[in-house]
Amino acid sequence: MGIGIVGWVVxxxxxxxxxxxxxxxxxxxxxxxxxxxAWSQVDVQLRRRYDLIPNLVETVKGYAGHERATFEEVTxxxxxxxxxxxxxxxxxxxxxxxxxxxxLFAVAENYPQLRAxxxxxQLQEELTGTEGKIAYARQFYNDSVLGYHNLIQLxxxxxxxxxxxxxxxxxxxxxxxxxxxxxxxxx
Amino acid sequence: xxxxxxxxxxxxxxxxxxxxLLIVGIGYFLxxxxxxxxxxxxxxxxxxxxxxxxxxxxxDKIVLRIxxxxxxxxxxxxxxxxxxxxxxxAAGLPMPRPYIIEDSAPNAFATGRDPQHAAIAVxxxxxxxxxxxxxxxxxxxxxxxxxxxxxxxMTLVSVLVGTVMLLSDGMLRNMRYSRRHGSGRQGNPLALxxxxxxILSPIVAKLMQLALSRQREFLxxxxxxxxxRYPEGLAAALEKLGADTEPLEAANxxxxxxxxxxxxxxxxxxxxxxxSTHPPIEERVKRLREM
Numbered sequence: 001m002g003i004g005i006v007g008w009v010v011x012x013x014x015x016x017x018x019x020x021x022x023x024x025x026x027x028x029x030x031x032x033x034x035x036x037x038a039w040s041q042v043d044v045q046l047r048r049r050y051d052l053i054p055n056l057v058e059t060v061k062g063y064a065g066h067e068r069a070t071f072e073e074v075t076x077x078x079x080x081x082x083x084x085x086x087x088x089x090x091x092x093x094x095x096x097x098x099x100x101x102x103x104l105f106a107v108a109e110n111y112p113q114l115r116a117x118x119x120x121x122q123l124q125e126e127l128t129g130t131e132g133k134i135a136y137a138r139q140f141y142n143d144s145v146l147g148y149h150n151l152i153q154l155x156x157x158x159x160x161x162x163x164x165x166x167x168x169x170x171x172x173x174x175x176x177x178x179x180x181x182x183x184x185x186x187x
Numbered sequence: 188x189x190x191x192x193x194x195x196x197x198x199x200x201x202x203x204x205x206x207x208l209l210i211v212g213i214g215y216f217l218x219x220x221x222x223x224x225x226x227x228x229x230x231x232x233x234x235x236x237x238x239x240x241x242x243x244x245x246x247d248k249i250v251l252r253i254x255x256x257x258x259x260x261x262x263x264x265x266x267x268x269x270x271x272x273x274x275x276x277a278a279g280l281p282m283p284r285p286y287i288i289e290d291s292a293p294n295a296f297a298t299g300r301d302p303q304h305a306a307i308a309v310x311x312x313x314x315x316x317x318x319x320x321x322x323x324x325x326x327x328x329x330x331x332x333x334x335x336x337x338x339x340x341m342t343l344v345s346v347l348v349g350t351v352m353l354l355s356d357g358m359l360r361n362m363r364y365s366r367r368h369g370s371g372r373q374g375n376p377l378a379l380x381x382x383x384x385x386i387l388s389p390i391v392a393k394l395m396q397l398a399l400s401r402q403r404e405f406l407x408x409x410x411x412x413x414x415x416r417y418p419e420g421l422a423a424a425l426e427k428l429g430a431d432t433e434p435l436e437a438a439n440x441x442x443x444x445x446x447x448x449x450x451x452x453x454x455x456x457x458x459x460x461x462x463s464t465h466p467p468i469e470e471r472v473k474r475l476r477e478m
Contacts, residue, residue: 041276122265128319129269136277139416 024151024160031148035169038141039087042172045133046081046090049097052130053078056123060104063114067107074100087170094134095174101127138172145169191406195336199343203239206347210235213354213385220382238350246346247298247306247338250445254296255437256286256308267314270326271307277414278330283307292433293317296445297329298342305333310435317424324411324421325428328447331410337403341445349441355385401466404447408471412478422475429468 003011057071077096084090105124108114115121149168152161160166214231218224242249261268267285275282283297286308293312299305307329317325332338412418428448438450449465 038279045276125265125269129265129273132269132319132323133273133276136273136414140277140279 021160024157025164028148028151028157028161028164028166031144031151032166035141035144035148038137038144042134042137042141045130045137046094049127049130049134050078050082052123052126053097053101056101056104056120056127059117059119059123060108060111060114063111063117064107070100070104070107074104076100087172091172091174098131098174138174142171142173145171191335195340199336199340202340202343202347203243206351207232207235207239209351210238210354216382216385238347242343242346242350243300246342247300247304250298250342250345250442251286251306251308253437253439254288254308254442255290256288256306259285259287264314266319266322267309270319270322274323274326274330274414277327278334280305280330280334283330283333285309287311287314288435288437290435290437291315292435292450293428293431294435294438294446294448294450295325295329296442296447297332297338298445299333300339300342301336302333305338307333312431312433313428316427316431320415320417320420321424321427323415324417324424325447327411327414328407328421330414331407332403334410335406337407341403345441345445352441404466404471405474408475409478412475418475418478422472425468425472425475429472 053074057074060067061071074097077093077100081090081093081097084093108120151157152166152168211228211231214234215225215228217231218227221227259267264285264287267287271285272282280302283299283302283305284307286306288294288308288310290310291312293310293316295307295309295313297305297307307326309325313322313325332341408421411421415421425448435446435450438446440451443449443451444465448468
């Protein structure tokens with residue numbers, strides 16, 4: 001007398017559930033790693049911007065030394081960005097930096113010689129390019145977070161997430177006002 | 188997206204298979220026609236396999252060379268490189284190798300066999316005539332070709348179909364020549380079939396090239412909008428490209444379908460019809476604006 005048909009069905013169902021469990025768990029690991037990878041992309045670009053800012057400030061100082069308040073604002077915002085630890089702090093600091101840089105470039109508008117200098121034009125291209133890259137890295141990061149949340153928050157995968165300790169992550173949100181979008185710099 | 192990738196892989200394999208078969212077939216019939224015996228198939232097979240191998244691994248280089256594209260460096264082209272790097276981040280792909288075509292007609296294409304071995308070539312005119320947001324739209328369009336493995340299929344079509352066209356061209360000429368000079372047998376019905384085959388093959392090849400790219404362009408436009416989150420950039424770029432009447436000198440019939448808009452002059456007139464490799468620009472712009 002074996003375990004009978006019912007027994008086999010039960011074993012089969014348990015086996016399927018275990019397989020599903022493993023697959024779901026592994027998928028969560030993959031998505032979580034993708035978020036970490038996406039964040040490191042954001043980080044690389046943010047650091048690139050921190051590296052460019054002192055150069056920019058020095059260059060502008062050479063032509064417009066008395067615009068002290070603007071320089072200080074940029075430097076302070078940059079330091080806040082470097083010191084930020086959580087995703088939310090980072091996002092806040094980035095808003096400050098973007099705003100401060102915009103004011104710095106607005107100041108630069110008043111100095112035709114500065115605008116014409118090779119060094120300044122290069123820095124401006126690099127900063128604009130880096131801001132674009134930050135925006136795209138942020139977009140990829142947020143998309144990754146969304147995909148991860150969709151998996152860990154929906155039933156029944158949710159139970160796997162609870163037991164495996166998969167926690168939701170923060171979105172990297174910045175003010176949309178002009179960080180991306182059709183901003184035309186008028187010369 | 189994953190369906191698209193799988194379909195492109197399948198199509199690429201099928202294309203290689205068909206071209207190998209076609210060349211072996213041509214070899215067989217030529218052997219009959221010139222009474223070389225059945226073993227004439229083997230050199231043809233060898234040639235076809237070599238061609239398949241070569242075009243799988245090297246067609247990107249061939250296409251770039253034909254299009255007179257030169258590698259671009261960060262120091263010389265920071266604008267292009269920054270844009271490219273940003274969009275590879277957005278797409279989550281490694282950065283494709285950047286190339287520049289020194290031509291004032293604005294256009295661009297992507298090539299390679301997979302995202303790890305991809306290249307994007309843009310013309311000087313594209314960099315000069317588009318603003319940053321428009322350039323991002325165009326690059327995003329090319330990035331989606333790369334992500335979906337369109338580049339593998341499109342590049343293979345360029346090289347393989349180009350070769351088949353070249354071969355049957357040559358053979359047709361050769362055959363007319365030998366007939367006029369009395370060699371070769373006229374009465375063999377198989378040889379006649381072969382002749383039909385040789386005449387047909389470039390037509391088949393051409394049809395294949397036409398069938399592939401219209402839907403693909405719409406899809407790449409949509410993905411580009413998703414990458415940049417700004418469909419208007421690409422829409423404005425397409426309008427500018429469409430309004431530009433300059434032909435691209437380094438483009439030819441084998442590579443035309445790879446470009447973001449048809450680089451040959453004929454796209455102004457009748458070609459906006461059934462036989463065009465690209466959907467009409469107005470239609471693409473309209474779809475982008477509706478997003």
